[in-house]
Amino acid sequence: MAREQARNAAIPSRKISGRHSVAFDHYFRFDEITNFLFELAKEFPQLITVESAGKSSEGRDLWLAKISTTGFDGSKPVIFMDANIHAREWIACMSTLNLIHELVEHAYALPEMLAVDWMIMPMANPDGYEYSHVGDRMWRKTMSKNVGTTCLGTDPNRNFAYKWETGISTSDAPCSLLFRGPHAESEPEVQAISHLLRTTPNIKLYLAVHSYGDYLLFPFGYDYNIPNDNEANLQSLGNRAAAAISRFNPARSYTVGNSASALYPASGASDDFAAGGAQIHYAYTVELSGGGNQGFDLEPSKIQQVSNEIFVAYREYAMFVAETF
Ligand code: 0X9
Ligand code: ZN
Numbered sequence: 001m002a003r004e005q006a007r008n009a010a011i012p013s014r015k016i017s018g019r020h021s022v023a024f025d026h027y028f029r030f031d032e033i034t035n036f037l038f039e040l041a042k043e044f045p046q047l048i049t050v051e052s053a054g055k056s057s058e059g060r061d062l063w064l065a066k067i068s069t070t071g072f073d074g075s076k077p078v079i080f081m082d083a084n085i086h087a088r089e090w091i092a093c094m095s096t097l098n099l100i101h102e103l104v105e106h107a108y109a110l111p112e113m114l115a116v117d118w119m120i121m122p123m124a125n126p127d128g129y130e131y132s133h134v135g136d137r138m139w140r141k142t143m144s145k146n147v148g149t150t151c152l153g154t155d156p157n158r159n160f161a162y163k164w165e166t167g168i169s170t171s172d173a174p175c176s177l178l179f180r181g182p183h184a185e186s187e188p189e190v191q192a193i194s195h196l197l198r199t200t201p202n203i204k205l206y207l208a209v210h211s212y213g214d215y216l217l218f219p220f221g222y223d224y225n226i227p228n229d230n231e232a233n234l235q236s237l238g239n240r241a242a243a244a245i246s247r248f249n250p251a252r253s254y255t256v257g258n259s260a261s262a263l264y265p266a267s268g269a270s271d272d273f274a275a276g277g278a279q280i281h282y283a284y285t286v287e288l289s290g291g292g293n294q295g296f297d298l299e300p301s302k303i304q305q306v307s308n309e310i311f312v313a314y315r316e317y318a319m320f321v322a323e324t325f
Contacts, residue, residue: 024098024303027090029133030060030126036097037063037122040104046071048104053121054192057144060126062192067103067118077325078202079318080280082121082193083209085156085270087128087139088296091288091306092209096122098307099314113315115322119200125156125189137297142187146174154181157208158266159190160273163222169266180268193270197278204325205317206274206283211298212290213263214254216242216313219275219283221259222267230281231258237320238284241313248312249305252289259285282321286310 028036041050047069052061066072084093100120107114123129127143141153151174158170164184171178185191197203218234220226228234238256245254255262259271274283289306291298298306 022101024094024307026300027094027133027303028097030123030130033093033097033123034061034063037065037100040100041065044104044107047107048100053196054188056125056127056189057142057187058127060130062121062126062189063123064196065100065118065120065122067100067114067120069107069114070117072117074201076115076117076202077204077321078117078119078200079205079207079321080119080197080200080203080274081207081209082124082270084122084129085124085189085193085208086210087125087132087141088137089211089288090129090132090296091211091298091303093123093129094303095288095307095310096120096209098304099311102311110315112322113318116204116318119196119203121193121196124193128153138294140177141179142189144181144187146179147182149174151175151179154179154187156187156190157210157270158268159185159187160268160270160277161185161194162268162273162277163220164268166222166267168223169264170268178266184268190270194273194277197274197280202325203278203280204282204321206271206278206280207314207317208270208274208283208285209288210285211288212295213287214252214289215262215285215287216254216256217259217262217271217285217287218257219259219272221263221265221269221285222272223265224260226260228258228275230275234282234284237282237317240320241316244312244316245309249309252309254313263287286313 053064083096158180161184170180242254
């Protein structure tokens with residue numbers, strides 16, 4: 001009991017309303033994301049800390065939110081998430097900020113979700129993201145310089161150091177949307193995530209948040225028909241998360257499956273690195289719901305709805321991790 005009390009000591013007993021009733025009715029630029037995170041950390045220092053996990057090519061911080069009722073003391077399993085590593089997939093960051101907001105502001109009502117510790121990077125590609133606001137809305141890559149060309153950027157989800165060399169659905173051409181980079185982990189954004197995945201003890205679940213298409217995808221996806229010892233468990237946990245979404249909104253149906261067979265094979269992606277490189281047995285790529293121009297430009301009026309739908313899936317994921325580890 002004493003332990004239980006200590007665990008929950010940081011949870012506020014009621015909603016502290018007013019100051020931080022946030023409206024997820026527009027897409028936050030990088031500065032607003034930064035302010036949002038630090039305001040929460042200022043108000044709830046016992047629950048959330050924000051630190052920089054490194055810097056992007058252009059020098060922006062890769063903010064990492066750590067949410068724990070026990071000060072990240074190693075007593076609980078950890079869920080690691082990153083979002084918006086693809087610049088144009090704006091709903092990925094917003095829905096993840098919504099999760100952070102819920103976990104912190106409504107901690108008192110969500111003990112089952114705070115039975116795990118959370119490590120969340122809501123904006124994994126700030127340079128590309130800003131460029132997708134001011135330059136090219138359909139920008140996907142990072143903004144790093146390439147040798148011998150003015151074309152910028154690497155596809156960070158082709159740059160991870162697991163089966164990078166396989167080169168399936170990737171490109172060696174710096175001007176390509178799918179450029180895999182000059183070598184694996186050339187991108188500082190990819191280095192920062194990889195380092196955390198390699199060195200943080202007790203990560204039991206990895207989620208890469210992308211858009212779009214309504215999928216929960218699991219490894220391996222670097223080629224077709226790559227066996228995964230944990231496949232049956234990955235499928236059943238994914239089914240559980242997808243079922244929660246459909247209960248919440250019967251009109252929404254997420255497809256759960258192996259990433260190569262359900263979507264397409266692609267090597268050097270973060271989910272495969274988490275599973276194969278960092279030995280995290282539960283890893284998924286979440287493809288959120290699309291809308292607007294080419295699917296990536298979801299209408300701002302739908303941010304909250306899509307965020308609420310994936311939130312119930314995250315709740316199932318957290319309960320599973322708490323039950324299992
Ligand atoms: O192609 C990607 O990187 C992801 N789709 S997206 O439309 N967001 O670009 C899917 C990656 C799935 N994982 C693997 N194939 N390993
Ligand atoms: Zn993506």
